Amino acid sequence: MLNKEALFYTKDGETTDCFLCPHHCRIRPGNVGICGVRRNVGGTLYTENYGKLTAYNLDPVEKKPLYHFHPGKRILSVGSYGCNLKCSFCQNYAIAHGRPRFVYMLPEELADKAVSIEGNIGIAYTYNEPSIWYEYVLETARAVKEVGLSNVLVTNGFIEGQALEDLLPYIDAMNIDIKSFKESYYKDICKGKLAPVLDTAERAVPKCHVEITTLVVGGLNDDMEEIAELGSWISAISGDIPVHLSRYYPAYKMDRPPTPVEILIKAREVLQQFLNYVYIGNIPNVDNSTHCPSCGARIIERNGYISRPRLDSGTCYKCGRIINMII
Numbered sequence: 001m002l003n004k005e006a007l008f009y010t011k012d013g014e015t016t017d018c019f020l021c022p023h024h025c026r027i028r029p030g031n032v033g034i035c036g037v038r039r040n041v042g043g044t045l046y047t048e049n050y051g052k053l054t055a056y057n058l059d060p061v062e063k064k065p066l067y068h069f070h071p072g073k074r075i076l077s078v079g080s081y082g083c084n085l086k087c088s089f090c091q092n093y094a095i096a097h098g099r100p101r102f103v104y105m106l107p108e109e110l111a112d113k114a115v116s117i118e119g120n121i122g123i124a125y126t127y128n129e130p131s132i133w134y135e136y137v138l139e140t141a142r143a144v145k146e147v148g149l150s151n152v153l154v155t156n157g158f159i160e161g162q163a164l165e166d167l168l169p170y171i172d173a174m175n176i177d178i179k180s181f182k183e184s185y186y187k188d189i190c191k192g193k194l195a196p197v198l199d200t201a202e203r204a205v206p207k208c209h210v211e212i213t214t215l216v217v218g219g220l221n222d223d224m225e226e227i228a229e230l231g232s233w234i235s236a237i238s239g240d241i242p243v244h245l246s247r248y249y250p251a252y253k254m255d256r257p258p259t260p261v262e263i264l265i266k267a268r269e270v271l272q273q274f275l276n277y278v279y280i281g282n283i284p285n286v287d288n289s290t291h292c293p294s295c296g297a298r299i300i301e302r303n304g305y306i307s308r309p310r311l312d313s314g315t316c317y318k319c320g321r322i323i324n325m326i327i
């Protein structure tokens with residue numbers, strides 16, 4: 001299969017400049033950008049992972065994690081390989097930075113597969129960074145909308161504004177990682193930048209359902225003042241954005257011990273001063289039920305299993321408050 005010519009690049013002689021993400025790689029012939037999957041071949045930039053699926057699973061939508069988007073349903077989850085960040089703790093390093101085996105599938109084929117699976121709500125582009133196989137995600141997302149299903153991005157948010165804007169009309173929900181609220185953390189631990197990620201969240205919220213995830217790494221991004229700054233920033237967009245605090249476990253190049261559970265519980269309390277829906281991930285036996293922010297009624301019980309949402313036309317069954325949840 002031939003590689004696909006990339007979008008969002010310019011030429012300077014035989015050198016190409018890629019503008020898909022904020023790295024703005026200048027790529028000489030024969031070389032790839034930081035993501036490792038966009039290659040300059042004789043002055044033309046190609047995306048090497050177009051249509052190459054390395055992972056393909058029907059997952060609970062809660063696993064993305066999305067708690068307020070079709071709760072209790074399943075979504076066909078796919079990934080390719082490559083990533084534009086280099087997080088030391090990467091939980092998916094084999095596909096983010098390796099070259100695993102893949103199967104090739106055209107966008108229309110994948111959309112047809114998705115629609116043939118009973119009860120499937122759509123496709124989640126996840127496992128590796130979806131913006132890094134942008135051309136395929138864009139074409140597939142269009143095909144998925146044509147068959148009447150939903151598209152979900154599980155993303156690090158490190159994408160240029162124009163590329164994001166072109167994709168958003170086809171996207172129903174996003175989970176965006178905000179890995180820390182400090183530029184120094186992005187620079188030192190992830191080899192990226194925070195500001196473009198915040199820009200992605202601000203652009204996405206008016207266009208689709210958004211939830212945010214922060215992986216809390218003990219000793220690195222668990223300062224409660226930083227957590228409070230994050231909560232304050234998110235609440236300025238909307239206090240109803242669901243936030244997931246995920247527990248770090250050692251992976252890839254990071255061997256720090258797992259984040260103590262007490263830190264996650266404390267961080268949740270801090271965020272709850274700003275936000276209405278805060279959840280803790282990667283810890284068994286934690287009550288992650290959704291409660292109405294006004295009257296406290298339990299809308300969904302999530303404690304090992306997921307109950308049906310108790311909503312009346314999008315509002316709390318008890319007090320009538322609007323609940324930010326798509327069912």
Ligand code: SF4
Pocket residue numbers: 018019020021022023024025032033034035036037038084132
């Ligand atoms: S998408 Fe890849 S090649 Fe393009 S700017 Fe980002 S890291 Fe560089």
